[in-house]
Amino acid sequence: MTVTQLSPLENYKVISGPIVMVVMDGLGLGEDGEQNGVYAAHTPTLDGLFQEKLFTSLKAHGTAVGLPSDADMGNSEVGHNALGAGRIFVQGAKLIDEALSRGDVFSGAAWQKIVECGESAGTVHFIGLVSDGNVHSNISQLFQLLDACAEAGIERVRVHALLDGRDVAQKSALDYIRPLEERLRALSVSGRDYRIASGGGRMVTTMDRYKADWSVVERGWRAHVLGEGRFFSSASEAVETFYREDSTMTDQYMAAFVVVEGETPVGTIEDGDAVVCFNFRGDRAIEISRAFDEEVFQEFDRVRRPDVFYAGIMEYDGDAHIPRNYLVEPPLIDATLGDYLCASGVTSYAISETQKFGHMTYFWNGNKSGYIDEGLELYEEVLSDRVTFDQRPWMKAAEITDKVIEQIEAGERKFIRLNYPNADMVGHTGVPLAVEIAVEAVDLCLARLLPAVEKAGGIVVISADHGNADCMWTEKGGKRLPMVAHTLNPVPCIIKDFSGQNDFVLTDLAERGLANVAATLCLLLGFNPPTDYEPSLLKLK
Ligand SMILES: O=C(O)[C@@H](CO)OP(=O)(O)O
Numbered sequence: 021m022t023v024t025q026l027s028p029l030e031n032y033k034v035i036s037g038p039i040v041m042v043v044m045d046g047l048g049l050g051e052d053g054e055q056n057g058v059y060a061a062h063t064p065t066l067d068g069l070f071q072e073k074l075f076t077s078l079k080a081h082g083t084a085v086g087l088p089s090d091a092d093m094g095n096s097e098v099g100h101n102a103l104g105a106g107r108i109f110v111q112g113a114k115l116i117d118e119a120l121s122r123g124d125v126f127s128g129a130a131w132q133k134i135v136e137c138g139e140s141a142g143t144v145h146f147i148g149l150v151s152d153g154n155v156h157s158n159i160s161q162l163f164q165l166l167d168a169c170a171e172a173g174i175e176r177v178r179v180h181a182l183l184d185g186r187d188v189a190q191k192s193a194l195d196y197i198r199p200l201e202e203r204l205r206a207l208s209v210s211g212r213d214y215r216i217a218s219g220g221g222r223m224v225t226t227m228d229r230y231k232a233d234w235s236v237v238e239r240g241w242r243a244h245v246l247g248e249g250r251f252f253s254s255a256s257e258a259v260e261t262f263y264r265e266d267s268t269m270t271d272q273y274m275a276a277f278v279v280v281e282g283e284t285p286v287g288t289i290e291d292g293d294a295v296v297c298f299n300f301r302g303d304r305a306i307e308i309s310r311a312f313d314e315e316v317f318q319e320f321d322r323v324r325r326p327d328v329f330y331a332g333i334m335e336y337d338g339d340a341h342i343p344r345n346y347l348v349e350p351p352l353i354d355a356t357l358g359d360y361l362c363a364s365g366v367t368s369y370a371i372s373e374t375q376k377f378g379h380m381t382y383f384w385n386g387n388k389s390g391y392i393d394e395g396l397e398l399y400e401e402v403l404s405d406r407v408t409f410d411q412r413p414w415m416k417a418a419e420i421t422d423k424v425i426e427q428i429e430a431g432e433r434k435f436i437r438l439n440y441p442n443a444d445m446v447g448h449t450g451v452p453l454a455v456e457i458a459v460e461a462v463d464l465c466l467a468r469l470l471p472a473v474e475k476a477g478g479i480v481v482i483s484a485d486h487g488n489a490d491c492m493w494t495e496k497g498g499k500r501l502p503m504v505a506h507t508l509n510p511v512p513c514i515i516k517d518f519s520g521q522n523d524f525v526l527t528d529l530a531e532r533g534l535a536n537v538a539a540t541l542c543l544l545l546g547f548n549p550p551t552d553y554e555p556s557l558l559k560l561k
């Protein structure tokens with residue numbers, strides 16, 4: 021859909037400064053208490069902001085962001101999609117559930133190709149995250165695909181199982197691996213041979229994003245395709261061994277492993293095979309997809325590139341069309357705020373560090389990777405450290421702030437958006453002191469950013485995409501259980517108008533969610549929001 025120019029808002033007095041949108045990734049509003057890293061941290065600036073007249077909270081999980089139910093935590097993809105497109109789209113998690121239950125997955129050309137590979141003696145491989153986190157994947161969907169393989173008469177199936185421990189409990193891998201092994205065993209009758217062939221922790225194997233560290237993907241390639249990695253007789257034996265050898269080891273960081281019989285890997289990927297990536301979320305599935313799909317590839321030495329039919333369960337990048345084949349159409353996230361602002365001639369600037377760079381560009385723009393209008397937009401990436409972020413909880417927040425202040429002072433960009441990854445990336449490590457420092461780093465940066473917006477006579481909107489740091493542990497029987505996943509909590513939203521030109525008040529809405537932000541930004545920029553957008557949080561008095 022081509023979008024039209026936005027119409028000017030009546031009675032709006034044009035302001036000199038920019039509109040600055042801050043996403044504090046993973047910073048939600050949880051219950052007061054020491055388990056809440058936002059509460060526990062020293063945050064004079066945020067505390068002040070929470071008292072602002074235009075402060076509200078936004079629903080950032082479940083149905084408010086297009087997930088199957090309100091038991092689903094929010095995540096960066098669905099959160100930034102809603103922020104950047106102003107509407108609630110049925111997201112991958114639900115689309116795949118529906119496509120599986122209706123059978124659409126199996127009626128398309130991609131599934132036919134997979135079945136053909138199986139029929140001509142090829143092995144069908146599944147690569148993906150084995151958990152029920154519903155952020156990148158859902159193991160229940162894998163089970164349905166495996167059953168369908170059996171029904172279609174496919175004799176040989178191999179699963180390359182990435183361990184989660186980030187969207188689910190830190191050490192829960194066996195809760196997924198054991199039932200998976202059980203299911204594969206049960207399907208291995210009537211001449212069928214279904215097994216786990218390789219795997220590894222998601223943060224060190226296969227699931228890199230935004231080109232942060234290609235060695236992660238290379239490690240996965242070596243384990244899944246070439247059968248190189250530490251040898252075990254089964255996936256559960258690998259996990260049990262890693263736990264035994266290092267009591268501090270958690271699933272997301274487990275080394276790549278290969279399942280062998282004797283010294284022979286049971287499931288390398290060979291010419292004539294089919295490979296399905298069953299992660300529905302794109303950011304961490306794009307790189308491995310490129311490694312399979314691309315003829316010429318410079319990112320690492322693939323050693324051998326098997327001639328396979330590769331399909332994603334979904335298309336991961338609607339701009340670059342990655343991967344070439346997929347099983348389910350992704351949500352059509354069109355007519356984004358970026359599209360409208362470009363059509364209306366508004367200059368903009370988007371920035372984060374590597375870990376969240378694509379969140380403010382690719383997710384924000386509806387899972388499209390390129391510029392909408394290079395003449396009007398500038399995207400900047402600050403390179404992230406390559407560490408587990410409990411070691412550097414300040415991350416690149418200061419550098420991001422420097423660059424944003426530079427842009428504000430230069431005065432050439434009307435709409436500025438940035439993401440501070442700290443509360444989320446450090447929240448996922450489960451190290452309380454580091455989480456508090458992460459939140460404090462964000463607070464410190466806001467204390468520098470606000471005066472710059474004030475000086476320029478602009479407006480700042482400060483919110484988040486979902487919770488994380490707001491719950492660092494839960495308690496059971498007097499014991500603390502680390503909580504590294506996102507939360508179901510709402511997120512703050514503060515609008516601070518330093519221009520004083522217009523009198524904005526909060527609108528009465530039955531429920532406020534992330535999807536209401538885009539229309540709010542239109543208003544602050546002096547435009548009537550598109551009529552099909554969720555309503556603005558504000559109106560002119
Ligand atoms: O790290 C990630 O991939 C997810 C959690 O699975 O976090 P976020 O949605 O905040 O990017």
Ligand SMILES: [Mn+2]
Nearest residue numbers: 045046096485
């Ligand atoms: Mn996030």
Ligand SMILES: [Mn+2]
Nearest residue numbers: 046444445448
């Ligand atoms: Mn996260």
